[in-house]
Amino acid sequence: MASKQDWVRHGFDVLTEEGAQALTIERLSNRLGVTKGSFYHHFAGMSGYHQALLDRFQREHTAHHIAAAEAVPGPASKTLDRLLDSVMAGRRRGLETAIRSWAQRDPQVAAVLSEVDRTRMDYLESVYLRDGRDPVEAHHLSRLLYVIVIGAGQVLPPLSTEDLGAVYRLVLDRV
Structure with missing residues (x-):
């Protein structure tokens, strides 16, 4: 079985x-x-199965990465480096895009994805705030970093993990 x-x-x-x-x-x-x-x-049926998929997605593709980034205290730059390393190591090409496509047609998925997005962006913002950034700047930087990763999933042909990591590091080095 x-x-x-x-x-x-x-x-x-x-x-x-x-x-x-x-x-x-x-x-x-x-x-x-x-x-x-x-x-x-x-x-107990497809609804329960869908919820299990979404729970695992949320746990492995959000909570896990945040825990990895927070494993060692340090400045924002080091925390964001650990976050990037975790995300790149766990990247499953196409899954994020497939979940987002599914969310367009299923309110249950959309609700979970909305929570995932909010959690991820709020976490990024909190890293910048702990580093002493201006709240407005921290808010906008968190969104910028997040849309880079999400937007990369929409590019055809898809960016390789190495290319996405390089783009993300370039932005991190400049903000």
Whole structure:
């Protein structure tokens, strides 16, 4: 029987490769080589499964990175370097874009993504505020850094992790 983590991991693969419309119990169970009963052993239906995907996305692609950045006290520049290293190491090309596309059609996903965006930008702002930046400047810098990462997911062909990291470091060195 596939574990709950297997279902979620494969769900991210399907979501990234084929989009949210492909997140069906049949497609997932075929991909995992298990019966649909395995799905119902872990989830109370697609709504519960979707919530599990979103919870893991929020945990691994937001909370995890913030925890990594905060692991060692220090100036904003070092905190942002650790944040960038964590984000680049955990970057799963296409997942963020797939989640954002899904959010355009699903209010549950949109609500979670809105919370994720707010948490990420608020965290960036807090780093700059701790560093003594003017609140208005901290607010705008946090948005600038954030839209660079999110916008990079919309570029075709996609920026490589190395290119995105280089762009982000260039901006960090200048602000």
